[in-house]
Amino acid sequence: MPRPKNPRRVAAGPVATYYKPRGIPMSALEEVGVDLDEFEALRLADLNGLYQRQAAEAMGVSRQTFARILESARHKVAEALVGGKALRIEGLEPAAGTRYCPTCRRVWVHSPKSGEAACPACGSVSGGPGTAET
Numbered sequence: 632m633p634r635p636k637n638p639r640r641v642a643a644g645p646v647a648t649y650y651k652p653r654g655i656p657m658s659a660l661e662e663v664g665v666d667l668d669e670f671e672a673l674r675l676a677d678l679n680g681l682y683q684r685q686a687a688e689a690m691g692v693s694r695q696t697f698a699r700i701l702e703s704a705r706h707k708v709a710e711a712l713v714g715g716k717a718l719r720i721e722g723l724e725p726a727a728g729t730r731y732c733p734t735c736r737r738v739w740v741h742s743p744k745s746g747e748a749a750c751p752a753c754g755s756v757s758g759g760p761g762t763a764e765t
Contacts, residue, residue: 639668639700640691643735651717663711667722669704676701 644667651660665673668690675686687697711718732750749756 639671640689641667641671642689643674645670645720648720649717650711652715655715657717660717661714662717662719663707663714664719664721665704665707667720669700669707670720672697672701673704673708 651657671690672686675681675689676683679686681689683697683701684694686701687694690697690700692700708718710716732753732755734755735750735753
């Protein structure tokens with residue numbers, strides 16, 4: 632039996648969860664799924680330009696684990712681009728105690744004892760259940 636996955640910290644969710652080639656109907660497309668932790672690894676390393684050590688600390692994983700996550704994410708994105716496939720970001724299912732703010736895309740752990748589930752970043756109360764850890 633494999634060891635359970637350690638939780639990974641994700642700072643923000645995606646703006647959109649699905650990307651597809653233009654001009655091809657959905658019914659004709661194959662899909663490639665990118666996990667939320669892979670999305671976060673791409674954001675930290677490629678968009679923010681962090682070194683793997685810094686990005687691994689931000690996600691709460693080892694540098695080696697971060698490197699594996701990043702390699703997997705890059706492979707999936709390349710597969711979708713080169714093969715003309717749709718790219719789906721997965722892992723946004725509700726998890727106990729976590730919230731996602733659609734206004735500022737922040738993900739946070741909400742304590743039921745604190746009452747209202749307002750976003751700590753923007754103060755929006757529209758944030759619904761989401762996932763901060765995959």
